[in-house]
Amino acid sequence: MDGRDGCDKLKNKLVAAINSTNQVTELLDDADSRLSDDIRALSDKLKDMKARIIQIFDDFTNEILTHASVYSKSTKDDLAKKKINCETQIQSMKKTVRTLDSIMSTGTPAKQFITERRMLDDVHNAVKDATSIHEELSRIDIHCLFDDQVKKFKSKLESVFNSESFNIIYSLPSPSKLEFVRSIELKATSDNLEEPMYTGLSFLPDNRLVAIDNQNHKCLIYDVNLNVKNSYKLSYIPQCVAAVSDDEIVVTSGGKYRLDFLNVSKTNKLTVKRTCKMNAKYFSISMMNNDNFVVSTVDHIKPFRIVSISGDESEFNIKTPSKKYPVGTNYCTFICDREILVQTDRDEDKIYIYNIESGKNVTVNDKLVKSPCGVAVGPYDHVFVGSSSTKCLVEITPGGRVLSSHQVDMDYPRYIAISKDKKLLAVSNSVIGARKLSLYKIA
Known part of the structure; x- marks a missing residue:
């Protein structure tokens, strides 16, 4: 040498x-x-x-x-x-x-x-x-x-x-621990002509889980043991869902310029309350604060936008990469306590973290992050990202430090939801013939 x-x-x-x-x-x-x-x-x-x-x-x-x-x-x-x-x-x-x-x-x-x-x-x-x-x-x-x-x-x-x-x-923050609770296989049945694929997950405040079946155009309600309590057939291709309150959810559409608000009763009955016409197609959706959502866009000049509870659309005053995202390649969420927006870019293997107040941003590009998809906020404001190609969930600090990767019981995990109390995590995938919905406790 x-x-x-x-x-x-x-x-x-x-x-x-x-x-x-x-x-x-x-x-x-x-x-x-x-x-x-x-x-x-x-x-x-x-x-x-x-x-x-x-x-x-x-x-x-x-x-x-x-x-x-x-x-x-x-x-x-x-x-x-x-x-x-x-x-x-x-x-x-x-x-x-x-x-x-x-x-x-x-x-x-x-x-x-x-x-x-x-x-x-x-x-x-x-x-x-x-x-x-x-x-x-x-x-x-x-x-x-x-x-x-x-x-x-x-x-x-x-x-x-x-x-x-x-x-x-x-x-000082340390990685969370995931404790496996239960997993169910998603298969075609007499009620589901197509193999289900859950592209949207969200927990209600009482920890009931709402799932969006993109293939069979359904919205489903699960209890904490992953037992189906009810389902509702939608007239369009749904994409994602967010819990708005104790008894209300909002659903995005894959081919329509709309948001549908549904009531969820204590007995798990689902009914459409109202529909808001939109000026763009939206994919992922999550609560930004009590009055607004943050949504990821499809084939739009802005990768994400703000939509109010009443349906008004507006932009973030931050600089973003000039790129239009095809459906399913762009997910986002919001860390309310820190005014931080997190966006995943599946095709670029990147995660963008934007501080809305300071205007600063961080790009996470790590060997553990490959084909990142769904993203959710967990304990200590850490974000969990479904890293499809590494077959794990990656845990990242609000500042962009990769803390850990968590192996899950499925191939290519994509869609994630974390309960409001930060104690439960649900994850699903999109592998044909091996689709699952799994539940974990967060320690």
Whole structure:
């Protein structure tokens, strides 16, 4: 092995360490943000309690928030120091990479060989230090305890606060675990002349599952054990579905410019309430907020749009790739708490993450992400994507970091739904002769 090959290997190690350490800074930023959110949530909780017991609660609120503020400042300072340490490490490694690039492009073979030998230990130590930072980060837990304050408060209001907890406990995000519950095969029957293919899935708030059978033009209701409770024949080819409320769903059409709103009774009766005429064809649909949906388009200049509950259509004020998507190649969802839109591009093997407020975007292009299709928001605002060609579900942070891949009991998983409480995940596929609907618990 000559000096250039050695330098190239060292450079690759450093570049990998730089990328990994950049991901660490994302986790530190997320910890800082979530700590602030938890402190704000605590303040809101205290204010709500204050309305019931004004005078006593005023004293308690002041004590709790003072303690939380001191702890928050101390913890944020510690997170900031860790981030500075990461950034210093990155700059140092980048400097070494530039030195190696320069030697590789202009240095003689002898000088390249000498440089490799001279820098071998330095690079080894730099990578070792980066690994050490990662190991230290994996052990970070943020605990803000208010036990003493709560005990004092309970002594005054024992009849009101019997088991109230005022602890903030936050660990840096780790991959979820999927626990298999049940799977059913989707086959043609006397009621279904075609082999069913579920292109749309959505959970109602009570965890009943709504499925759209694209092949037999049906909307079906399943219970939590994947037993069919009812089905409704539609007069067109349906594509996708979203739960609007406790008793209402909305369905997109494959060949029609329309959205259909259906009522779902407690006894699983389905009836069409109203139809909204659209100016474009829409495929996937999910709730953006209480008043609007985000929809993926078919053969349209914009890959996704906003549609209100009343049927008004509008655009996002963000820059997107100039591309028209054929049906089934473009899916999207929305992370409400973060104002983030996530879009999958099946043919390009890419996932686009758009921050609507800041205008920033991230493109995820990873070896685990191949032919990405359906996408849904899970715990910690992580998104789960059906990666058809790798036969798994990929879990990604809101910042675009690929956390994990989850194997499922089917080939080419495409369509995903996650329950409102983030505890259940449903997935289906489109493989002819081997179509399934499966249910998992999220831990």
